[in-house]
Amino acid sequence: MANVLIYANQQGGNLSSNAREALAFGSSLARSANGETAAVLIGPGAGTAAKEAIAFGAEKAYTIDSPLLAQYQVELYLDAISEAFEKSQSTILVLPFDRKGKDLIGRLATRSSASALTEVIDFKVEEGTVHYVRPIYGDKAYGEYTINRKKAVIGIRPKSHEPASRDENRTGDIIPLKIDLSEEVIVSTLAEKIESALSGVRLEDARIIVSGGRGLGGPEGFDELEALANVLGGAVGASRAACDAGWVPTSFQVGQTGAVVAPDLYIAVGISGASQHLSGITNAKTVVAINHDSEAPIFKRANLGVVADYMSVIPALTKALKKRMGVNTG
Amino acid sequence: MHIVVCLKQVLDPELPPRYFKIDPETNRPDDGVADMVMDSYAENALETAIQLRDKIGGATVTALCLGDEDSEDVLRRALSFTADRAVRVWEDEWENLDGQAVGHILARTIQSFGGADLVLTGYQASDIEEGLVGPVLAEELGIPCVTLASELAVEGSILKATCEAENGYQVIDVPSPAVFTIVSSEKNVPRLPKVKDIRLSRSKPIEELEADDLEIDAERCQPAVALRKVYVPDREVACEFLVGEDGPELASGLAGKLMELKVL
Incomplete structure (x- = not known):
């Protein structure tokens, strides 16, 4: 007992x-x-x-x-x-x-x-x-x-x-x-609290997450992800590689160290799918991977895959969804 | 100021899953094709220690590793990062230690140095992923512990750590001595050691300690948990690849698929 x-x-x-x-x-x-x-x-x-x-x-x-x-x-x-x-x-x-x-x-x-x-x-x-x-x-x-x-x-x-x-x-x-x-x-004292500048939903609570990785090539790519996330009402996340590169703050990190998330929809853009990242999305319902490398391990975890340069897909996707969702709600 | 950084050697976590196999005899990964490397958070901790030492006059860094002869590589690497001293502690019967036993032995080792002002560990090693060694070490030493620190500073007798919080960051102040578990950040990206330092690291001594040199509690060296079985789960998902001539066509196809999901 x-x-x-x-x-x-x-x-x-x-x-x-x-x-x-x-x-x-x-x-x-x-x-x-x-x-x-x-x-x-x-x-x-x-x-x-x-x-x-x-x-x-x-x-x-x-x-x-x-x-x-x-x-x-x-x-x-x-x-x-x-x-x-x-x-x-x-x-x-x-x-x-x-x-x-x-x-x-x-x-x-x-x-x-x-x-x-x-x-x-x-x-x-x-x-x-x-x-x-x-x-x-x-x-x-x-x-x-x-x-x-x-x-x-x-x-x-x-x-x-x-x-x-x-x-x-x-x-x-x-x-x-x-x-x-x-x-x-008491020996440790809280000297300062810096709330994350993240606008909108917390990663852990988000139903939809659009995440970017090393494949974005630089911090600018996150602007495109942000635009897509806005249309979807989701949050923006990142892989450890993108955070370590300083493209986005560590608070964006999804994975074993960062946020463990379980959204209904997870869109991984330019993320190869290192296992430490995948461990943060084990319970995501639908995973979409967009990556130019068809051999990237992320496709083994993804339900939907697009093999392409993300810059040719994401802006067009944002536009297409804006239009379709506008039709749906209007 | 004496800074001790605890380092761990792990199976290269970048090893692609298709090469990852478990040996059912030992419950350990088959390391035939994989390299052993310094754990990446341990490396962030080492970088943090070196940067801090260089800002504080008279400070020294001791790199400490619990491991067999093979783990000398990580200590050589620490020396090439310009750590001042390298210590390896090992006993053959310590084959199956868990994080709690490791925390105990490291604490006793640090006590054998006459203590430390600052003890750094990686937040979690990429192999067994317990995240226990730092907190256990602190409790064993009876000193404060700050977890998930991405940046450290010393202001007089106060240690200031910037840490991950539930929603952003927080700065925690603790008095010295204290234990910090380190995560990666843009501030502690491991350096590329200079060729000169790599050369020098080869000829520097690595001190060796064993159980008899330390006041170890035999009970606390016994593993608190036993790993009974290890297996590779079958988690592969059948991925449906979208087809299309160009970006817009793929995007349109994907938008259609996403609309079919009930989440939007």
């Missing part, structure tokens, strides 16, 4: 979609291990979010409602979550491997002498043992791992699961935890 505790990120009482994914994964893991599913909610609004977590599948919810946790602060969050892991007597802690998860998971595991796994996309039970599945070697392969320690901290790759669905009729206990948090532990 293994009890599962899910750290569900909340803001003002609302659960993030990463949190709902973690709830879906965590409760199915608990069911397979004949254990209990609990969630931990921290910061102002934790009480409201606890009710939500139960509606989304947790059997009980722990809350730590301290004003010190209103903003994400790594040292305080570490203290709060590791205390909750301890007090809940769970053996598995599940978190999304998102921006915060990247700070927290290795450190939480070290504190609890637990095993850690990140980028987990699935699990299966073989002869009573849970095998966690995660991509390795830039998504070229999948690895199945088992845990050697009594406890484990599992980081779920965002966008790898259907978020849990809501059922208001679910009930469960809400247990406030008394934890002594002290500002004295």
Whole structure:
């Protein structure tokens, strides 16, 4: 039997979609291990979010409602979550491997002498043992791992699961935890926040993404992609090569390091399809590739392919879609 | 200021998928056709370390690698980047270490140096992709950790890191000593080493350390996870190639196909 505790990120009482994914994964893991599913909610609004977590599948919810946790602060969050892991007597802690998860998971595991796994996309039970599945070697392969320690901290790759669905009729206990948090532990401070200059939709939330890579040949090519994205109501992304070249800011990056996305439509322009990029679009529904090299690996992941110089296609495509969509909506 | 940069050697991630094979005996990739190279984020970390050292009078860079003899190549490369010192730590029984065990051993190694003011690692290595070593190392050393840093600066006793945030960037201030995990950016594109430095790197010593030189906790050196099975998933999609005489014709065909999708 293994009890599962899910750290569900909340803001003002609302659960993030990463949190709902973690709830879906965590409760199915608990069911397979004949254990209990609990969630931990921290910061102002934790009480409201606890009710939500139960509606989304947790059997009980722990809350730590301290004003010190209103903003994400790594040292305080570490203290709060590791205390909750301890007090809940769970053996598995599940978190999304998102921006915060990247700070927290290795450190939480070290504190609890637990095993850690990140980028987990699935699990299966073989002869009573849970095998966690995660991509390795830039998504070229999948690895199945088992845990050697009594406890484990599992980081779920965002966008790898259907978020849990809501059922208001679910009930469960809400247990406030008394934890002594002290500002004295704070060593890292946020000095400055620079919001991305991206206009429109966030990459992670976009239903349509037009991305450019090294094949664009320079920053100018992104103007054409922007025009196309505007017509489609989508966002502009980029490969690591285009970001490293300084053509667009790193915040545009789609891939294993940048944004992991799951849009309905992903248009890859001048992107060869390095596996680290493909790992960021594993769950994209329809992928369109436009590349002059018919041998580019991106075509192995694409549903629709156009082998051509992008400059001969994109402006014409923007124009054609503008016309057609105008007809549709008018 | 003593800067330690932790380097990892990995299977060349540029290896095309069609050459990528897993040896079922060892659960490791068949490295017959692939080169071993320095992990690219580790290389960004090395570049960051060297740039920072060159701005700070009296600072030194130690390149540290946990690996067998084959990984001397990455340390030679670090020396050709003008790292001041190269250290390799290895024990034959460490064949199947995971990120947590590596974090522990690196922490003990850094302690054996008398500590460091700044420890840099790549954010995540391109082989096992855990992203654990930096945070585990920080926790083992009991010092702060800033992840996903693309730029570093030192202002007095404060270290300033520009990092990826959920929606843009943020600048995080921490006191020294601290661990930073580095991502690639236009500021840390690895240099092309000078011919002179490459030549010099060949004759520089590489210090070797083993378990007995360090105060290692045998328990924490045991892998916390076990890799049971590795396989190459079949993910190939049947791509429908559009045909057309020229750009506009292809564009028109594609526009038609896109309109058929329900997403527009």
